[in-house]
Amino acid sequence: MRTSAPVTWHERTSRIALIVLWVARLLFKPLLTLWPSNDFGIAVLGRLSWLVDKVTPTPRNVHVTETELGGVPAEQIMSPKPVDDPLEDATILYFHGGGFIFCGPSTHRQLCVQLALESGAPVYSMDYRQVPVVPVAGSVQDAMSAYEALLGIADDPTRIIVGGDSAGGYLAAKVAEIAARRGLQRPAAVIGYSPLLNLDLGDHDRAYMVRDAYLPIKALDKLRPRWIGEDAIEGEMNPVDADPALFPPMFLCAAEYELTRPDVEIMTHRLAEAGRVVETHLWRGQVHAWPVLARALPEALELITLSIAFARRAVVALDDGRAA
Template sequence: MMWARFRKRFGGLSSLGYRASERTRLLLPRRKAPMRGVYQQAVLHDTYSIRARVVQRAVRLFMQPVLRYAPITPATIRAVRALDRTSAKAPRSRYVEPIGYQLGGIRVESMTHRLGPTSDMTILYFHGGAFMSGSIDTHRRICERLARLTGANVISVDYVQLPEGAVADSVQDAMRAYEGLLAMCLEPGKIVVAGDSAGGYLTMKVAELATRRGLQAPAALLCFSPLLSLDPERQDKAVERIHPVNDAYLPPKRLPKIRALWNPEGSTIEGFASPFHASAYIDSPLFMTAVEDEMLRPEVEAMSLLLANRDVQVETHIWRKQVHAFPVLADILPESRHALRLAADFARIAVGELERAVPEELSGFEPVEERLIADEVWLDESLAESFVDGETLVGEIEPWEPSAEEEILDGEFKVEGRRWFHRAP
């Protein structure tokens, strides 16, 4: 109503010689059209928090110019990797004890959360970073959260990256880690492979090459803004685009330069160079997230269509006003925590440790009485949490207060008087 009154009052001022400047029009509220999807079964998350908007604006303001103009050389890549190592000093969960070891000759870090549900699942996680940044340290928090939500043993892989190796070498490291896990895992049928961005590329390559090599396929695949081809910026592929690309991170024009480093002359990637073309080799249940205007979204929806046409179980979620691979920012964004809960539920359903939820729950509506936000502690007079035999129970009981021995010191557990809920349309 306020907007209608404003238009009625000032809309006719042009007849008096007045016209709002372009700057003024940009300051006025703009109505956002409802989200649309090529993949009709995708869950569209139309609402967003103020935090998400602030993060998106900050990334566009500070990070995008650096990525647009910084030279892409081995020296700059090593400098970025050095900055990544500072993540090792970030706060960690008191309820997770990371254990480093070799898996198939590849360095990995394993973790299990003490407060998570009991599970025989193992999650093999590949971090993102465009094959030139990111590490076990930068993605330790998302692995801790996945361990908390699923009860799984989460194994983060330190695969080779630029400039030491090309994408083909990263793929071989990923397969060595997967084969090593198959050889040592007590429940190989409950191995879930997950990753974000470039890690999503490796996740899909593991699924493809497992089929090609005659290995047991992963029980499920979890991909957050996955890179499904080495040329996602190309407009001449048979991928329908219904929303203009406005990626908050990487300008599409920089990709040809990066692609030359990803796949240099003389380097051969086993199987298809782009997992987008390998849909015939992928049969594992697949969970994917994407952002409405990111560069990788069109291929995420196209891959969903290809697999759904083969009757492969696919669950795709598309968010508005988020940044690329936003589930990694679960310490900051409520939408990120929501996405991780959905992914964790999908994995538990795939391995048979959780019954399938009703469609309303899968679409993002989570009644307080039925589901627990596992990465927050919220106490009031009628709702509390208790931990019994490693499982979380929710009910109308007396508010639970931790004892001195049980005091929660983990930064991911915060006592708040509110929760964030987002209902998909």
Template structure:
């Protein structure tokens, strides 16, 4: 492990992690590259979560209830034991990844359950609208509707932590940005696992971008027009990389060494650090994009979840000390 400023490098990777990396590179990436980024192809992917929901067993040790937040369907995952430390009274609002095309409550139920169990706080996971039902602007609207509703039902609205992976990390950062722009109660912290922070990914070195284990740049470039082709405007900056870094609450990022989101994670990390705001970023060798989502089977993923929760705990405690000072 090596620390440079706000960035921590992790060089060790388990045998299981390397197996997942090369399995994704050899088998998953060709399938992703071949899959048609047409309306029909997207519609098929959009039904993936419903199919997985019928196949996967529900996580044990947590209570899962269906909820609606601001008209957005979701789930509330309650931990077996409530937190008694600085996170007591906190709430996590989680946005799943999936390139604004696929995944949902079922695909991310395990990581949300682990977050709830490890932190001792309830985790709300929301099924925001995606392509082909709506563009990114629509997804952002749903995310803000869910966040506004969370502020009304959370035990302590000043202790709401917004989190997400990939596209969900984009939404978590947009919620923090828009809440600041609107003068709302801001999130206590943001946790982003391989967050998508720039919709213009083609701006980076194409040779590096090809090294992602399973995400093909060619497909994401095809999706970009669809991401932005919708009636709902994206409030604030189109990409979080272009937002004012000084308005963000404490931010925790993680990213794999070779993945398409890393360049912008590093850019935003440096910008937030330069603005004097708390930020902590972990770069991990031998991992795939959004690897914490498979936290039940991967030791590095479980370790990273613990790091993110500890960061949120410190952020909440620091804010409490500031208020009482």
């Protein structure tokens, strides 16, 4: 591991991570390349959440209940509350990834369970609307509806941690940006696991982009018109282009070769140059959004622990600022 603030490179790769990497390259990437991007293809992918829900065992040591925030369906995951911990009164609002077309709370349940266990805070995992029901603008509206509702019921609305992976990382960043633009209470921190910070993926070197272990750039090119639709996205379309002053402390990560890494690095440097708090981890030998494999990968568990430690520091700094 080597650190050049605010970026830390992780060189070590476990055997299971290498297996996941090569399975993704040899199986999932060719499959996703050929998968139809029409309504039928998206609908079939949408059944993934239902399948995962059926085969995944019920998590132990936590309580999982169906709920809603601002009219948006969600899972609430509760674990034993910490005692004398900066996150004692915190709440985590989490948005799953899936390219704005599939996945849901069930596919990301193990990740959210781990977040709850690490922090002791309740985690709300949101089931926001996606393509083809709504374009990205609709997903953003659901994310803001959930956040505004959470401001009204959280134990401490100043200690809300907003997180997400991939497309969910986009929503987490948008919540922070839009909250600041509207003059709302901003999140205490944002956690982005391989966050999608730029919908214009073609802005970057194609030779680099094709090295992603399982996300085919051609398939995403076909999806982009459906992402954008006719509805305008509030604020900047791409969070990476937003004013860095709008963002609270941000924790970011990316695999060495993945589509989202260029913008993660751009965002990191823009935040750092503006004097904002940012911590970024780049990891060799991982696949896009690897923390989703929370119970299978030691690197996933390590990264989740790092992100919660960052959230604790952000809350402590917030309290120190109040005291001053």
